[in-house]
Each structure stands twice: as C-alpha cells, then as structure tokens.
Amino acid sequence: MDGMACTCRQTASVRPSVYRPRRPQQTDFYRLVEDNIETFLVQANDPFYTSAPCVPPHAETAMRDFLSCGLPGDGFCRAVCRRCGRTLVISYSCQHRCPCPSCAAKKTAVAGAKLVDDVIPEVPVRMWTLTLPKRLRFFLDKDAKMLDGTGRILAGEVEMFLRRLAGIEDGRCGTVQFIQWGASRDLQRHVHYHQLSTDGVFLVCSDGSVSFQEVRPPTREEVKAVEQRIATRILKLFVRHDHLENSEAEKMKTWEFSGFSLDASVAVEADDRKGLEHLVRYCAKPSFVASNVTYLPDADQVIYRLPKPDPQGRTQIELTPMECLQRIVELIPPPRKNMIRFYSAFAPNCAIRRKVVRYSEQEQLTILPSEEKKKTSRRKANLTWAALIRRVFEVDPLRCPCGGELKIVEFYTDGHECADYLERCGLPIQTADPKPARSPPGFEDYEEPEFEDYVEPDTPDEWYGTDPPFYED
Numbered sequence: 498m499d500g501m502a503c504t505c506r507q508t509a510s511v512r513p514s515v516y517r518p519r520r521p522q523q524t525d526f527y528r529l530v531e532d533n534i535e536t537f538l539v540q541a542n543d544p545f546y547t548s549a550p551c552v553p554p555h556a557e558t559a560m561r562d563f564l565s566c567g568l569p570g571d572g573f574c575r576a577v578c579r580r581c582g583r584t585l586v587i588s589y590s591c592q593h594r595c596p597c598p599s600c601a602a603k604k605t606a607v608a609g610a611k612l613v614d615d616v617i618p619e620v621p622v623r624m625w626t627l628t629l630p631k632r633l634r635f636f637l638d639k640d641a642k643m644l645d646g647t648g649r650i651l652a653g654e655v656e657m658f659l660r661r662l663a664g665i666e667d668g669r670c671g672t673v674q675f676i677q678w679g680a681s682r683d684l685q686r687h688v689h690y691h692q693l694s695t696d697g698v699f700l701v702c703s704d705g706s707v708s709f710q711e712v713r714p715p716t717r718e719e720v721k722a723v724e725q726r727i728a729t730r731i732l733k734l735f736v737r738h739d740h741l742e743n744s745e746a747e748k749m750k751t752w753e754f755s756g757f758s759l760d761a762s763v764a765v766e767a768d769d770r771k772g773l774e775h776l777v778r779y780c781a782k783p784s785f786v787a788s789n790v791t792y793l794p795d796a797d798q799v800i801y802r803l804p805k806p807d808p809q810g811r812t813q814i815e816l817t818p819m820e821c822l823q824r825i826v827e828l829i830p831p832p833r834k835n836m837i838r839f840y841s842a843f844a845p846n847c848a849i850r851r852k853v854v855r856y857s858e859q860e861q862l863t864i865l866p867s868e869e870k871k872k873t874s875r876r877k878a879n880l881t882w883a884a885l886i887r888r889v890f891e892v893d894p895l896r897c898p899c900g901g902e903l904k905i906v907e908f909y910t911d912g913h914e915c916a917d918y919l920e921r922c923g924l925p926i927q928t929a930d931p932k933p934a935r936s937p938p939g940f941e942d943y944e945e946p947e948f949e950d951y952v953e954p955d956t957p958d959e960w961y962g963t964d965p966p967f968y969e970d
C-alpha cells in the first residue's frame with residue numbers, strides 16, 4: 498500500500514505526524530518511463546532496431562508495475578477515521594525492489610529494521626566489500642552457481658581470517674551478505690558484494706552457553722592477504738565451471754591490478770545501533786538514485802547526476818531516454834533470487850544460531866508455552882505496513898488529521914470499481930497511462946520509392962510482349 502488521498506477537502510491544518518501521500522507521477526523518472534516505456538519495449542525486443550539483448554519478462558513486469566505503484570485508480574484500500582468519520586484512500590504499491598524508488602526505499606528500511614532488531618546481536622560489526630574483475634562479473638548474472646559460489650568463498654575466507662585473528666579454531670562469526678546488482682555511481686550493471694560480519698567469533702563454552710571473542714581491526718596487509726586467497730579460490734571456481742581457461746586464470750593472478758578488490762575499512766561499535774542500521778541500509782540500497790534523474794522531453798535527453806564525481810571528474814552523464822531505460826532494465830535483478838543471505842553463525846541451519854541472533858535474547862526473557870512462543874516470534878519477524886511507514890518516514894499512516902485512529906475497512910482491486918468509487922468521492926482517477934510506442938527514428942521521413950523509377954531504361958521492348966508462347970494451344 499502506498500500513497501494516500503483524503504476524500505475530505507479540509508486538509509489545511511494537517512499535523513506534522515500525519516502521513517502525506519507521495520505523488521509518483523510528478524517525478525522526472527516517472528515521466529521518463531511513462532513517455533518512453535512502450536517505444537523502448539518495442540525497439541528493445543526487435544532485433545532490427547537494436548543489438549542489445551531483449552528485455553526479460555520480469556523486467557518488463559517491474560517497469561509496468563512501477564507506473565501503477567501508488568496510483569489509486571489501479572487499486573486501493575479504504576480507511577475510515579473512528580473519531581470524525583473521514584475516509585482515506587490508500588493506494589497499493591508495486592513491491593518491486595527495482596526500478597520503483599519508493600518500494601526500494603521501503604525494502605531497504607525493512608532490511609535495516611529486521612536485521613538490527615532481530616538478527617545482529619550487540620557486538621562490533623565490520624563491512625567487507627568485494628568487487629570482481631569485469632571479465633568474471635559477466636558470469637555472475639548469467640550463472641547462479643558462480644554468484645552463490647563467490648558469496649560462499651567470501652563468507653568462508655572472512656570467517657577463517659577472524660578465527661585466526663581470535664586464535665579460536667572452531668569459532669563462528671555471524672555474516673549477512675548483500676548482493677548488489679548495480680552501482681549507482683554510473684548506472685551500469687556491476688554485481689558486487691557487501692558483507693556485514695561480526696568483528697570477532699562466537700564460541701560455545703563447556704556449559705553450552707555462547708560467548709563472543711572480539712578481535713582487533715585487520716591491518717591493510719592482512720586484508721590484502723585475504724583478498725588474494727579469495728581471488729585464487731574464485732579463479733579456481735570459474736576454471737572448474739569452464740568459464741575460464743586455466744592458463745588465463747594463471748595469467749590473471751600475475752596482474753598487478755587483478756580487478757579483485759576487498760575493502761574492510763568500515764566498522765561500527767557494539768553499542769552504535771543507529772550506525773549499524775545506517776550501514777545495513779547502505780548495503781541494501783537500490784542500484785540507482787531515481788531522484789537524480791532529470792528528464793528533458795523536448796531535447797529527448799536524460800541527465801543522471803552522479804552521487805559523486807567519477808574518475809574522469811564528471812558530475813553527470815547524458816543519455817537518450819532509450820539508453821537510460823536500457824541501463825535501468827539491466828539493473829533489475831532476476832526474480833525470486835535472494836539478495837540478502839546469511840552465513841556462519843547466522844545461517845538458518847547453524848546449531849548456535851538461536852543462541853546468537855538478537856531476537857532469541859528477548860525470547861529467553863519471556864517464558865511462554867510453545868504455541869504462544871511460535872506466534873510471538875512470527876509476529877515479531879514481520880513488520881506491519883503501518884509500523885514500517887512509522888519507522889521509515891517517522892509519521893503515522895493510520896492517524897487521521899483530527900488525531901483519531903484510522904481503520905482499514907475495504908479493499909478495491911478491480912479497475913472499474915476503483916474508478917466508480919473515486920468518481921463518487923470526487924477524487925481524480927489516476928491510473929498508469931504509458932504513451933503508445935512511437936515509430937523508430939527517421940521513419941516519418943522515409944518515403945516509399947515509386948516503382949516506375951526502378952524500370953531499367955534500356956529494358957528491351959520485347960520482354961513486355963503479350964502472352965508467353967507456352968500458353969498458346
């Protein structure tokens with residue numbers, strides 16, 4: 498659920514804590530998609546116009562759903578104030594992590610809230626960022642085994658390093674890994690990994706309890722050594738799966754700048770929970786910043802402001818609408834792929850998981866019958882929509898401007914029913930309305946040649962004779 502529109506016109510004295518609807522149609526990014534998506538899909542799926550790969554069905558769905566996200570004409574629920582009887586229309590959201598900036602922001606916030614509240618205990622945490630050479634990145638989005646295998650190697654090597662540093666051979670660190678599909682700095686697909694690992698290891702004591710052994714920060718040389726071990730194992734993995742020749746892998750190992758890069762310079766202290774939530778949100782952030790898009794329809798141009806200047810010193814990039822949409826489509830991750838993964842002590846099948854994750858501490862405090870306990874933990878695991886909006890935007894979406902509580906009473910999903918209701922209330926019927934596909938560039942100027950022009954001037958007259966001889970009987 499998303500934007501809200503009030504059927505009551507007396508909205509002048511709105512309190513700051515009341516949720517205000519967003520207006521997705523007024524953003525440049527929305528207009529860019531609305532104006533060009535149909536043309537883009539026709540051209541992108543036709544090999545005559547482009548050499549770029551086709552738009553996969555999940556990306557097409559995500560782009561189309563984004564246009565309906567937050568528009569009441571495509572579905573909404575109705576909430577009524579218990580105190581003043583005012584009715585509010587709350588439109589549905591598309592739930593895609595890309596390209597919708599609103600849903601991506603909510604998913605990022607959910608990740609931050611859930612991991613900090615329920616998973617990561619109050620211990621120091623370090624962020625490990627791994628990028629791979631371009632050559633290998635190509636296979637990460639083509640072959641799921643490479644994507645998973647690389648993540649496992651990163652998690653495993655960091656754990657081994659922490660064990661050595663702590664001097665505890667069987668210690669387990671807790672790891673949450675985020676797969677980032679693109680880089681917002683240049684609007685290009687660039688699969689890389691952010692990993693949050695506890696800065697130390699958990700150890701099972703003789704009495705069955707679990708203790709945590711903190712470690713000192715790694716030196717630059719130590720991080721470099723971990724990077725080299727990771728690179729060697731990843732190259733072996735790619736050779737084993739025939740994505741790389743053995744000789745090429747050996748050659749890559751000798752390069753001074755191999756393209757592998759491991760960074761471990763960012764860490765948060767055990768008591769800095771706000772800092773940790775900020776770090777989680779950074780790791781789970783969307784692949785591009787929609788508010789940095791400026792769409793100039795008259796000039797048929799899109800300007801994307803870079804979050805920070807690139808190595809060439811550019812602060813923005815200029816693209817045509819078609820180029821921009823092509824890049825954004827490539828940033829949409831494959832469907833049903835988990836982009837947040839848990840390893841080591843945080844892995845679902847780890848024996849000590851229940852003793853180290855945060856929500857278990859709270860469970861231990863309250864003694865409940867087993868059935869009750871199950872219900873409680875399930876409720877805790879899912880943030881309700883209202884709680885999420887309260888957490889992200891610090892406003893209460895179920896509070897009426899009069900101060901009363903709003904109760905959701907009805908759901909509308911059928912387009913005609915939505916339109917009927919909105920019309921009765923005098924509200925605008927906003928639905929997704931992408932512009933129809935345009936002809937390819939230059940098509941309007943193309944003139945059909947006249948066939949007479951093609952008659953060769955020296956064609957002998959006898960070729961245009963009457964009936965051919967074999968018809969004569």
Ligand SMILES: [Zn+2]
Nearest residue numbers: 578581897899
């Ligand atoms: Zn009210």
Ligand SMILES: [Zn+2]
Nearest residue numbers: 566591597600
């Ligand atoms: Zn959305």
